[in-house]
Amino acid sequence: MGALKLLGGALLGARGEAKELVVDSERVRVAIRLRPKNADDVGYGTDFIDCIELQPELKRIKLRKNNWSSESYRFDEVLTENSSQKRVYEAVAKPVVESVLHGYNGTVMAYGQTGTGKTYTVGKLGKDDPSERGIMVRAVEDILIDTSPGVDTVAVSYMQLYLESIQDLLAPEKTNIPIVEDPKTGEVALPGCTTVGIRDLDQFLELLQIGEANRHAANTKLNTESSRSHAILMVHIQRSPEVKQENEVLLPGNDIRSDLSSRNLRVLLKSKLLIVDLAGSERIDKSGSEGRMLEEAKFINLSLTSLGKCINALAENSPHIPTRDSKLTRLLRDSFGGTARTSLIITVGPSARHYSETASTIMFGQRAMKVVNIVKLKEEFDYESLCRKLEYQIDYLTSEMERQKKHRDDEKVQMEQRLNECQMSLVEAENNYSLKSEHLERESTHLELENKKLLEELNLLKDQNSAMSEELVHLEMHLKQNKHQLESSTYQKVLADTTQMYEKKMVELIKQVEQEESHSSDLEGQLMEMRKHLIDSETSIQVQTNTVDELNSKLHSISKLNEEAASKILFLEETNSELLSTKELLTEELKVVQHKLLAEERQRKGLEDEIIKLKRLLYDNHAEIEDKSLCKDASLVKPASGFGQMNLPKSSKSRETLSSQRATIAKIFEEGITL
Numbered sequence: 001m002g003a004l005k006l007l008g009g010a011l012l013g014a015r016g017e018a019k020e021l022v023v024d025s026e027r028v029r030v031a032i033r034l035r036p037k038n039a040d041d042v043g044y045g046t047d048f049i050d051c052i053e054l055q056p057e058l059k060r061i062k063l064r065k066n067n068w069s070s071e072s073y074r075f076d077e078v079l080t081e082n083s084s085q086k087r088v089y090e091a092v093a094k095p096v097v098e099s100v101l102h103g104y105n106g107t108v109m110a111y112g113q114t115g116t117g118k119t120y121t122v123g124k125l126g127k128d129d130p131s132e133r134g135i136m137v138r139a140v141e142d143i144l145i146d147t148s149p150g151v152d153t154v155a156v157s158y159m160q161l162y163l164e165s166i167q168d169l170l171a172p173e174k175t176n177i178p179i180v181e182d183p184k185t186g187e188v189a190l191p192g193c194t195t196v197g198i199r200d201l202d203q204f205l206e207l208l209q210i211g212e213a214n215r216h217a218a219n220t221k222l223n224t225e226s227s228r229s230h231a232i233l234m235v236h237i238q239r240s241p242e243v244k245q246e247n248e249v250l251l252p253g254n255d256i257r258s259d260l261s262s263r264n265l266r267v268l269l270k271s272k273l274l275i276v277d278l279a280g281s282e283r284i285d286k287s288g289s290e291g292r293m294l295e296e297a298k299f300i301n302l303s304l305t306s307l308g309k310c311i312n313a314l315a316e317n318s319p320h321i322p323t324r325d326s327k328l329t330r331l332l333r334d335s336f337g338g339t340a341r342t343s344l345i346i347t348v349g350p351s352a353r354h355y356s357e358t359a360s361t362i363m364f365g366q367r368a369m370k371v372v373n374i375v376k377l378k379e380e381f382d383y384e385s386l387c388r389k390l391e392y393q394i395d396y397l398t399s400e401m402e403r404q405k406k407h408r409d410d411e412k413v414q415m416e417q418r419l420n421e422c423q424m425s426l427v428e429a430e431n432n433y434s435l436k437s438e439h440l441e442r443e444s445t446h447l448e449l450e451n452k453k454l455l456e457e458l459n460l461l462k463d464q465n466s467a468m469s470e471e472l473v474h475l476e477m478h479l480k481q482n483k484h485q486l487e488s489s490t491y492q493k494v495l496a497d498t499t500q501m502y503e504k505k506m507v508e509l510i511k512q513v514e515q516e517e518s519h520s521s522d523l524e525g526q527l528m529e530m531r532k533h534l535i536d537s538e539t540s541i542q543v544q545t546n547t548v549d550e551l552n553s554k555l556h557s558i559s560k561l562n563e564e565a566a567s568k569i570l571f572l573e574e575t576n577s578e579l580l581s582t583k584e585l586l587t588e589e590l591k592v593v594q595h596k597l598l599a600e601e602r603q604r605k606g607l608e609d610e611i612i613k614l615k616r617l618l619y620d621n622h623a624e625i626e627d628k629s630l631c632k633d634a635s636l637v638k639p640a641s642g643f644g645q646m647n648l649p650k651s652s653k654s655r656e657t658l659s660s661q662r663a664t665i666a667k668i669f670e671e672g673i674t675l
């Protein structure tokens with residue numbers, strides 16, 4: 001393939017216009033295939049040597065006119081009688097098929113005398129033996145392998161040109177189908193023909209079989225199943241290749257946004273492969289045709305002759321190409337001198353009997369080799385599919401938009417509902433909160449008041465306790481004084497015991513008071529904690545509604561503590577009252593003791609007075625006694641001493657007084673002992 005040239009290759013803006021890439025001019029390639037000898041050839045006798053000699057390595061053949069005269073011709077491919085169908089396909093058709101797959105039009109055509117193997121080469125189905133498959137089957141097989149279903153499309157039309165009428169071989173009722181030529185491009189189309197999309201090879205084989213069954217054939221002298229029509233298989237390929245434009249790649253199935261955002265338009269490569277199995281180019285006299293068959297032969301010859309004329313004109317670069325002389329040349333307008341890549345296979349038999357037909361075929365091939373085509377690649381912008389895609393996208397986007405709008409509306413309604421609910425619950429929560437706050441505030445105030453009251457009571461109790469303690473200390477001191485006073489008394493021991501007992505009691509009482517004081521301080525601490533809790537609670541109430549419950553529980557516990565404190569205070573009060581009563585008892589007892597002490601003091605004083613009196617008496621008596629004893633002594637010794645005299649009259653009285661005094665002292669002593 002020659003180098004690509006861009007001719008006026010600008011992107012044309014108008015709808016339906018295409019970019020055309022032109023390959024260097026390319027000559028029609030011609031291959032020659034020699035059919036193996038058949039029974040007829042063998043039966044013809046061995047007197048005649050084959051009229052044809054192949055030199056495949058030189059790509060030449062020698063056409064022997066007789067034993068001494070031969071001419072040599074060069075072909076693009078020389079296929080011997082042993083060449084396989086595969087080899088023939090690869091040498092003749094495969095390059096064209098590949099070209100068609102790249103977007104070029106292509107033609108593969110078999111030309112030759114009847115019975116030389118055109119149909120065998122081109123249209124053999126090879127149902128039983130795939131190695132026997134002809135060009136049509138192999139070409140479609142390769143096309144199907146190379147194309148992607150869903151992205152590319154492959155469709156076929158199968159028709160025959162019979163008696164200058166185009167008949168649809170897939171729908172034989174369709175006859176005389178008109179040929180439509182594009183005035184701009186000169187492209188030939190047969191819109192009246194059935195076009196069947198091909199999914200797989202089996203489907204194509206079935207179609208081909210149907211077409212073959214509908215093809216006109218007749219027994220001729222030269223071939224028992226001679227084709228009486230030109231069979232044309234049209235393979236339409238539409239591809240969406242990756243096309244690079246302005247550094248961007250447009251891939252099939254690209255996002256629509258990238259299609260729209262870039263200046264890319266999907267490019268369609270539309271190509272057409274024609275595989276033509278021409279009717280036999282036998283001479284009428286040799287074919288033995290008569291009547292209708294003769295008529296058929298005339299038409300066949302007419303079309304083949306006009307094809308030959310066109311090829312001659314093209315080979316000679318004639319300004320006029322008589323393409324309009326027959327429908328065959330009109331159909332093959334693009335194949336010879338057109339834009340298609342064309343491969344021609346001419347089939348020949350070895351028998352010298354058909355020398356002139358073989359020579360004619362060879363000359364046809366030689367002339368065809370001179371025909372140069374201007375091979376063009378036609379890229380069409382796939383406006384239709386783009387439009388379809390856009391429409392689809394618009395539909396999709398519209399429905400998506402509607403769906404999203406509906407979704408948004410639904411969401412909005414839901415949101416509004418939720419908002420209303422939230423607002424309602426917020427109002428409710430606010431109400432609850434304010435109620436709870438009020439309640440808590442009330443509770444708090446109430447608790448504060450209670451706390452205050454309790455504190456006051458506690459302080460009072462404390463004062464009372466301290467007063468009591470002072471009083472107790474005072475009493476203690478008092479008792480101590482009394483104790484000291486009583487130490488000298490006769491009731492010392494009794495009083496000491498009593499005092500000890502009281503002291504013990506007082507110690508206990510002091511202990512109790514201390515305990516109460518520690519209780520009081522504990523209570524104070526608890527109250528402080530309560531106050532703290534309350535303050536915390538108040539703060540947390542202000543901060544969050546959620547803590548309300550927590551505060552409630554705390555308040556509950558605080559109330560419990562309060563209750564406990566109240567019960568403790570009650571207990572303290574009770575203890576206090578007990579202490580008070582004890583104190584009263586002690587005071588009473590103290591008073592009694594004091595009374596007793598006073599009485600005893602008085603008694604003691606009386607006794608002391610009496611003792612003093614007695615002492616005085618005793619002294620007086622003693623002095624009197626002494627005086628009397630002195631007087632007695634003086635009367636005895638010195639009667640002048642008056643003392644004895646004086647005391648004598650008094651002696652009886654003194655004796656009485658003395659004895660009474662003695663009795664009084666004894667009594668005092670007795671009383672003192674008993675006390």
Ligand SMILES: Nc1ncnc2c1ncn2[C@@H]1O[C@H](COP(=O)(O)OP(=O)(O)OP(=O)(O)O)[C@@H](O)[C@H]1O
Nearest residue numbers: 035036114115116117118119120223226227279280
């Ligand atoms: N290369 C070949 N190898 C084996 N058999 C062949 C070959 N070429 C042709 N034949 C046989 O020769 C006979 C005639 O072939 P075919 O019908 O293909 O000729 P044709 O050129 O199509 O004739 P027509 O123009 O009359 O239709 C057939 O029986 C075919 O099987």
